[in-house]
Each structure stands twice: as structure tokens, then as C-alpha cells.
Amino acid sequence: MSDQLSRRGFFAFAAAAAGAVIQDTANAGRVYDPGRAGRSQAPTTAGDNDADIQMIEKRLKCSCGCGLDIYTCRTTDFSCTYSPALHKEVLRLTGQGKTAQQIIDEFVAQYGEAVLMSPPRRGFNLAGYFVPALAIIVAAVLLVRVLRRWTREAQVATSEVGTSRPNASPVELERLRRELDRLPG
Amino acid sequence: MTVLGHLSLWLAFLVGLWGAITGFVGGAQRRPDLQQSARHATFALFGAVLVAVISLEVAIFRHDFSVQYVAAYTSRNLPTFYLWSALYAGQKGSLLFWAAVLSLFAALAQLLTSRRHRVYLPYVAAVTCLVTTFFITVMLFAANPFERLAFPPPDGAGMNPQLQNPGMVVHPPMLYLGYISITIPFAFAIAALLSKKLDSEWLGAIRKWTLVSWLFLGVGLLLGMWWAYVELGWGGYWAWDPVENVALLPWLVMTAFLHSVMVQEKRGMLKKWNLALILGAWLLSIFGTFITRSGVIASVHSFTQSSVGYFFLAFLIVGAIASAILYLKRLPLLTAEATLESMVSREASFLFNNLLLIGLAFSVLWGTLFPIISEWVRGVKITYAGATFNYVNIPLGLALLLLTGIGPLIAWRRASLANLRRQFAVPATTGVFVLLILLVAGMRDIGALLAFSIGALVLATVIQEFARGARARHRQYGESTALAVVQLLSRNRRRYGGYIVHVAMVLLFVGFAGMAFKTETQATLRPGETATLKGPDGHVYAFTHLGVSQYNALNREVTAVLVDVRRDGKPLGRLRTEKRQHVDALGRRTFEPSTEVGIMSGLRVDLYVVLAGLVNGTEQAVFRFTINPLVWWVWFGGFVFVIGGLIVLWPGGTVVAVKGSAAPRAQAGYAVKLEAER
Numbered sequence: 001m002s003d004q005l006s007r008r009g010f011f012a013f014a015a016a017a018a019g020a021v022i023q024d025t026a027n028a029g030r031v032y033d034p035g036r037a038g039r040s041q042a043p044t045t046a047g048d049n050d051a052d053i054q055m056i057e058k059r060l061k062c063s064c065g066c067g068l069d070i071y072t073c074r075t076t077d078f079s080c081t082y083s084p085a086l087h088k089e090v091l092r093l094t095g096q097g098k099t100a101q102q103i104i105d106e107f108v109a110q111y112g113e114a115v116l117m118s119p120p121r122r123g124f125n126l127a128g129y130f131v132p133a134l135a136i137i138v139a140a141v142l143l144v145r146v147l148r149r150w151t152r153e154a155q156v157a158t159s160e161v162g163t164s165r166p167n168a169s170p171v172e173l174e175r176l177r178r179e180l181d182r183l184p185g
Numbered sequence: 186m187t188v189l190g191h192l193s194l195w196l197a198f199l200v201g202l203w204g205a206i207t208g209f210v211g212g213a214q215r216r217p218d219l220q221q222s223a224r225h226a227t228f229a230l231f232g233a234v235l236v237a238v239i240s241l242e243v244a245i246f247r248h249d250f251s252v253q254y255v256a257a258y259t260s261r262n263l264p265t266f267y268l269w270s271a272l273y274a275g276q277k278g279s280l281l282f283w284a285a286v287l288s289l290f291a292a293l294a295q296l297l298t299s300r301r302h303r304v305y306l307p308y309v310a311a312v313t314c315l316v317t318t319f320f321i322t323v324m325l326f327a328a329n330p331f332e333r334l335a336f337p338p339p340d341g342a343g344m345n346p347q348l349q350n351p352g353m354v355v356h357p358p359m360l361y362l363g364y365i366s367i368t369i370p371f372a373f374a375i376a377a378l379l380s381k382k383l384d385s386e387w388l389g390a391i392r393k394w395t396l397v398s399w400l401f402l403g404v405g406l407l408l409g410m411w412w413a414y415v416e417l418g419w420g421g422y423w424a425w426d427p428v429e430n431v432a433l434l435p436w437l438v439m440t441a442f443l444h445s446v447m448v449q450e451k452r453g454m455l456k457k458w459n460l461a462l463i464l465g466a467w468l469l470s471i472f473g474t475f476i477t478r479s480g481v482i483a484s485v486h487s488f489t490q491s492s493v494g495y496f497f498l499a500f501l502i503v504g505a506i507a508s509a510i511l512y513l514k515r516l517p518l519l520t521a522e523a524t525l526e527s528m529v530s531r532e533a534s535f536l537f538n539n540l541l542l543i544g545l546a547f548s549v550l551w552g553t554l555f556p557i558i559s560e561w562v563r564g565v566k567i568t569y570a571g572a573t574f575n576y577v578n579i580p581l582g583l584a585l586l587l588l589t590g591i592g593p594l595i596a597w598r599r600a601s602l603a604n605l606r607r608q609f610a611v612p613a614t615t616g617v618f619v620l621l622i623l624l625v626a627g628m629r630d631i632g633a634l635l636a637f638s639i640g641a642l643v644l645a646t647v648i649q650e651f652a653r654g655a656r657a658r659h660r661q662y663g664e665s666t667a668l669a670v671v672q673l674l675s676r677n678r679r680r681y682g683g684y685i686v687h688v689a690m691v692l693l694f695v696g697f698a699g700m701a702f703k704t705e706t707q708a709t710l711r712p713g714e715t716a717t718l719k720g721p722d723g724h725v726y727a728f729t730h731l732g733v734s735q736y737n738a739l740n741r742e743v744t745a746v747l748v749d750v751r752r753d754g755k756p757l758g759r760l761r762t763e764k765r766q767h768v769d770a771l772g773r774r775t776f777e778p779s780t781e782v783g784i785m786s787g788l789r790v791d792l793y794v795v796l797a798g799l800v801n802g803t804e805q806a807v808f809r810f811t812i813n814p815l816v817w818w819v820w821f822g823g824f825v826f827v828i829g830g831l832i833v834l835w836p837g838g839t840v841v842a843v844k845g846s847a848a849p850r851a852q853a854g855y856a857v858k859l860e861a862e863r
Binding site: 033 | 417418419420424426524525526527528533536537540541543544547548551552555556558559562563565566567568569570571572573576577578580581601603604705706707708709733735742743744764766777778780795797798799800801802803804805806807809
């Protein structure tokens with residue numbers, strides 16, 4: 001009895017699904033050669049445009065080797081079979097009520113840390129984030145010290161040579177400075 | 186013809202070796218006969234490589250599929266336009282193209298270098314012959330473009346659809362020209378080190394070459410961005426892909442050099458630094474070639490993995506060690522002719538500009554290599570992608586943009602407080618004013634806020650510089666403002682052309698900042714149905730699916746979808762997006778179907794439509810609609826960059842004095858002022 005019900009249920013579901021597809025494409029005629037248009041696409045669902053889903057997918061890398069995140073890959077390279085599958089996986093986990101972080105953790109557990117588009121900011125990964133900035137700060141400190149030394153040397157050299165003040169009053173010097181400031185350069 | 190091509194490669198190999206040996210020996214022993222022989226070798230080398238290039242092109246145009254390279258990258262129905270670019274569509278052909286351009290530049294360096302710099306030419310011939318010979322060696326022993334197939338196929342595999350784009354015809358040659366031409370300044374730097382003539386004379390010999398290289402690299406990068414935008418379909422133009430990154434590295438180093446070289450020219454300082462930059466730029470260009478051709482780091486742009494990478498790695502290591510030894514041996518000869526007089530001076534600002542440019546280059550290099558470093562250190566492979574690069578590099582980029590505005594305002598040698606106040610008043614006020622307006626308007630993205638306000642500061646700086654220059658000319662010569670601006674540009678091309686390049690940088694940053702406000706949606710539409718999307722400019726854009734058409738073109742079967750576009754109900758035009766199934770001359774499908782993006786470009790936003798595919802073979806289509814703000818300004822910025830670069834590069838204008846050379850010195854007026862201040 002339960003088998004019969006189950007079979008009846010299955011046929012009902014199949015009929016409904018076929019009806020939905022027919023209904024869905026009722027106003028859209030068949031094209032001459034579907035094969036040349038690439039892989040057949042499923043109609044867009046609310047999950048495809050969900051901002052929270054997209055946010056999760058943008059943090060996860062597609063495993064097809066394109067180097068893109070799941071969201072960008074599935075909306076760019078429509079021949080990729082990995083990103084739609086990974087998208088479905090994200091939808092499934094979201095449907096189970098998991099939070100974004102839980103979903104990401106699940107992907108990391110399954111595919112490893114390389115699945116993250118940005119490495120987590122801890123341990124050795126911190127070097128990836130902060131070594132360039134640290135290097136620049138250290139170089140800047142060194143540069144300032146070198147520049148200071150150079151300017152000190154220049155001052156010493158000037159004082160050793162001695163300066164002969166020009167035969168001009170402070171007012172005239174100020175005027176000269178203003179005139180020179182006006183020159184381009 | 187392929188036999189001729191192969192033989193000419195062997196001839197080029199021998200001639201290149203001869204040129205290298207006679208150049209080095211002739212230079213060291215000062216033997217005019219050997220020096221002359223080295224010079225002639227560069228011309229013969231170019232001739233031999235040119236014959237090889239012509240042989241391969243003839244094979245391509247004759248559809249000689251007995252040549253493996255021709256069979257792998259072309260087909261009988263490939264449009265003629267792309268038959269030309271097939272020369273560099275694959276690893277082997279691009280190596281030949283590289284060798285050809287390098288040998289051409291080597292010959293031009295011998296022909297165009299002025300009499301004053303002849304002393305360097307034997308060594309330049311030696312270095313350029315050596316580098317060209319390396320590329321020929323790689324071809325002869327690892328990637329022969331004339332390799333034959335035992336059983337030629339009836340038709341070739343065809344060219345990758347993504348390469349069948351006008352952008353891909355010009356982008357690789359531009360990038361290659363940039364990469365390759367760095368060898369000439371490098372050769373002069375090595376020549377200066379070997380000949381111990383380390384005054385600033387060699388800088389005069391390479392000025393144009395460094396600019397040519399920098400300009401070509403810049404144009405190559407911009408064209409690559411444009412190609413990625415119109416062809417790849419992801420809606421952006423820069424993804425921090427390893428191959429993009431390594432092309433950026435030498436450009437950043439060259440940019441640093443173009444700034445710091447001014448300090449050496451005017452003050453005789455930074456000799457060691459400038460030499461190091463030129464050597465570094467060349468090594469980075471070889472490093473970039475290694476990354477692109479070895480497949481050591483995964484990239485969508487790299488060639489297939491091959492043994493070629495080992496050749497480049499070995500060449501890079503040998504080149505780096507040889508350059509470092511030579512450089513270190515000559516350090517005692519590289520003494521500065523002047524010292525820095527003040528921390529607040531143009532010289533110091535150039536040094537900080539260099540710090541940021543080299544820091545940015547290091548940051549990009551670090552990010553590119555970090556996945557490999559992580560794997561070495563931890564045994565864990567990680568991904569270092571766009572978001573991480575942006576996190577690290579956007580602050581550096583903004584700081585660099587700020588220095589672009591500050592640097593030109595500070596006087597050479599020493600800036601007085603009054604000078605600073607007077608110079609900074611208008612630009613700083615403009616920057617703060619723009620920042621406040623944007624805050625009041627509701628903008629909250631910090632990166633975009635800073636980009637726009639710093640950009641305004643830089644623009645104000647450039648306008649102020651032009652206005653002051655024009656006013657000075659008006660006072661002195663009575664010229665009208667327009668004429669004065671033209672005269673400024675024509676008489677001091679380097680300085681004012683440089684300011685135009687600064688404007689280009691502002692435009693580029695404005696375009697980059699615009700992407701912070703990108704919006705997109707996916708929709709499935711039947712013919713007649715409409716999807717709407719609100720843009721960041723406040724307008725509502727409506728996209729109506731008009732229908733699907735299928736037809737055959739020369740080498741592809743096309744499925745095209747027409748989309749009607751309206752803004753706030755008013756018609757804007759129609760966009761067409763396609764799926765292309767490429768076929769060979771026998772009608773066999775050759776690649777996965779590719780997507781052609783429909784783009785409607787405007788000053789405020791770009792409308793970017795991508796056909797994902799059809800539902801169950803019907804006209805019901807799945808689309809991605811994207812609104813990309815301010816992208817037009819990126820391309821316009823690129824155009825302004827080229828104009829500015831060409832102005833700087835154009836022959837003539839004021840002769841810029843090289844410190845220590847016989848040429849007259851510029852800007853002597855400042856010396857009077859500063860003596861008076863002490």
C-alpha cells in the first residue's frame with residue numbers, strides 16, 4: 001500500500017515537474033540548434049540573487065582551476081560544472097539553517113584552507129597581510145635616517161666652506177624669494 | 186620554408202654568440218675591429234630572426250599543418266586578422282616574436298645611439314646579442330616553432346576563442362614590446378658598469394628607451410585590462426592574476442626610475458639606486474616571463490606547462506648573480522656629487538615616491554608568491570586573491586596618488602614654509618572640499634572617498650602648475666593663456682607631459698573607485714519580458730529580452746540575444762550578447778562555447794549584459810545584468826596616459842641637463858635663491 005502511494009506520489013511529482021517546465025517555457029519557442037548555445041541553464045531562483053548567499057560564495061574559491069570565487073565563476077564561465085554544484089551545496093547548507101561562518105567552516109573542512117579566497121588572518125598567514133606594510137615602514141624609517149644624515153652632512157659641508165652673505169637687505173631677500181617662488185618649478 | 190626558418194634560427198644562434206663574444210672582448214680590449222664586428226652582428230642577428238619569423242608566417246598563411254605550431258593554433262577558417270596574431274598565440278611562436286623584436290631593438294640601439302654614447306655600444310651589442318641568443322636557445326632546444334608532425338591533420342585545432350578578439354591582437358605585442366625594450370636600458374647599465382663610465386652619461390643614452398619601455402608596458406597592461414573586460418565576461422578588468430601582477434612589477438620599478446633619475450640628472454645623486462632600479466626592472470621582466478611560461482603559479486593567462494620554465498629560471502638566476510656581482514664591484518665608483526640639503530625638498534619627495542612604488546611592487550610580488558611560500562613553510566596551499574591584494578595594496582596606491590599631488594609642489598633642494606603654504610593652499614583646500622561634498626552627498630566607502638578627494642587634490646596641483654607656468658609666460662612674453670599652455674607643453678615636454686600622466690593616474694583611480702558601487706542581478710527572461718536594476722547613479726535600468734537568433738559566421742555558430750535597454754523608461758538602445766560555438770573548416774566543434782558580452786558604455790555607468798545560456802533549448806534565456814560605474818574613465822585615463830607619455834617621449838623640447846655632462850644645466854635660478862638664504 002505504501003509502495004503504491006509512493007509510486008502515485010512519484011508520478012504526481014513527475015507530472016507537476018513536467019507541467020512546470022512546460023508552463024515555464026510555454027511562451028518561449030525552441031531555438032534551431034540548442035547545442036550551439038552551450039550548456040542548458042536552469043531558470044534563475046531567488047537563491048541565485050540572494051545577497052547573503054553571494055557574500056558567502058564570494059569568500060569561497062571555485063575548484064575548477066579558474067582562480068575565481070564561486071559566485072563570479074558561476075556567473076561568468078557558464079561551461080564550468082563545478083561552480084553550479086558548489087552553489088547548490090551552499091544553498092543546501094543555507095537551507096539547513098547554517099550561518100555564513102558555519103558554511104565557510106564546512107567548506108574549509110572539506111576542501112582545505114585553499115578554498116578561502118582570503119587566507120584567515122592568523123598564524124603564518126599574517127605574514128601575507130602585513131609583511132609588505134612592515135617592510136615599507138622599516139624602509140621608511142631607514143630612509144628618514146639616511147636623509148637626516150645626508151642633510152647633516154650637507155650642513156657641515158656648508159659651514160666648513162663658510163657662507164658669504166649677499167650684499168642684500170632682508171627685505172630684498174624676501175622679495176627675491178617671492179619672485180623665485182612665482183617661477184614654475 | 187620551415188627548413189629555412191629552422192636553419193635561420195641556427196644561424197641566428199651562431200651570429201648571436203659571435204656578437205656577444207666580440208662585443209665583450211672588443212669592449213674590454215678596445216679593439217675597433219671586434220667592436221665593429223659586434224655591431225654588424227646585431228644587424229645580421231635581426232636579419233636571421235626576421236627570416237625565421239617570415240618562414241613561420243608563410244607556414245601559417247599557407248595552412249601548413251605539417252608544422253605542429255600551425256596545426257595547434259590555427260585552422261583553415263580562422264579569419265585573416267587572427268592569422269597574423271597566431272604568430273604569438275602560443276608559447277613557441279611568441280618566443281620567436283620576442284627574439285625578433287629584441288633583435289630589432291638591438292639593431293636600433295646601435296643605429297640610433299648618438300655619437301656621444303658610442304663608448305657603450307660594444308657592450309650593448311654583447312648584452313643584447315646574449316639575451317637574444319638565450320631566447321633562440323630556448324626555441325632550438327625546448328620549444329621549436331618549426332617542429333614537424335609525422336601525420337599532418339586535415340585542419341588545425343584553431344585559435345582559442347578568447348584570443349579571437351581585437352584586443353588580443355594588440356595587447357600581447359604591446360606588453361612584449363614593453364618587456365623586451367627593458368633589455369636596452371639594462372644593456373646600457375651593464376655597459377656603464379663594465380666600461381666603468383659611471384657618470385650620468387649613460388642615463389642620457391637610455392632616457393628614450395626607458396620611456397618607450399614604460400609606455401609600451403603601460404599600454405600593454407591597459408589593453409590587457411580592456412580585453413579582460415570585454416572578453417572574459419566577469420565584469421571587471423583587473424583580477425590580480427599572477428600573470429597580470431608580474432607584468433605590473435617592471436612597470437612600477439620603471440616608474441620609480443623615471444622619477445628618481447631626475448634627481449641624478451639635476452643633482453648627481455642616487456647613482457647607485459638608479460642603476461639598481463634598471464637592473465631590477467630587467468630581472469623582473471625575466472621573472473615575469475618565467476612565471477608566465479613555466480606554469481609554476483596557476484593563472485588563466487599562462488602558457489601550458491613546459492620545460493621552458495627551467496631555462497628561464499636558470500637564466501634569471503645567472504642574470505641576477507652576474508648583475509649583482511658587477512654592481513657590487515663598481516659600488517665604490519658610484520659616489521654622489523651632491524648631498525641632500527633638506528628633508529622638505531623635491532629630491533626627498535621623489536625618494537618617498539620611490540619607496541612607495543618599490544613597496545607596492547614588493548607587495549604585489551609578495552602576494553603573488555605567498556601561496557608558494559605558504560606551501561613551503563607550512564605545507565598548506567592557500568589562496569591569495571583579489572580581496573587580499575586589495576586589502577594590502579589599496580592603501581599603498583592611495584598614498585602614492587597623494588604623493589603624486591604633493592611631489593610637484595615642493596621645490597628642489599629646499600622648500601621654505603612660505604613656499605609650502607603658497608603651493609599647498611589651493612590643492613589641499615580642493616581635496617578637503619571634495620571630501621566634504623561627497624560625505625554630505627552620502628558616500629561612505631572610505632576607499633572611494635579617499636580616491637576622489639586625493640584625485641581632486643592632484644588635479645588641482647596640475648591645474649595650478651599649468652596656470653602658474655602660463656601666467657609666467659604671459660608676463661614674460663605676452664602670450665595668451667592657450668598659447669602659453671601649448672608653449673609650456675612643447676618647450677618642457679618632460680615636465681608638463683609628466684603632469685598629464687599624473688592626470689591620467691587620477692582618472693584611472695576614479696575609475697577604480699567606481700567599482701566599489703557595482704551592482705548586478707541575474708534573471709531568466711522569455712522574449713518580451715523585462716528585468717530592472719537600480720544603478721548607483723539613482724536611475725532604474727530596464728532590460729527587455731527581444732529574442733534569440735542563430736546563424737553561422739566564418740568559423741563559428743552563433744546564438745545571439747538582443748536586449749532592449751531603457752533608463753527610467755526612456756529608450757537607450759539595444760545590446761547584443763552571444764554564445765559562440767567555434768568550428769573548424771570541416772564543421773567540427775573545436776572549443777567549449779564562449780560568451781560575448783554586450784556592453785553599453787557611458788560616462789557614468791557601463792551596462793554589461795552576459796548571456797549565461799538558454800533554458801531547455803528554448804528562447805527563454807538566463808542573463809547576468811551588471812552596472813559598472815565609471816569604467817569609461819579607466820579607458821579615458823588610459824588614453825590620457827598615452828597622450829602624456831607621447832608628449833614626454835616626443836623628440837625636441839628643452840634639453841634636460843645631465844649633471845656631470847657637458848650639456849648646460851637647467852634651473853640655475855634656484856642656486857641663487859638658496860645661497861641667499863643661508
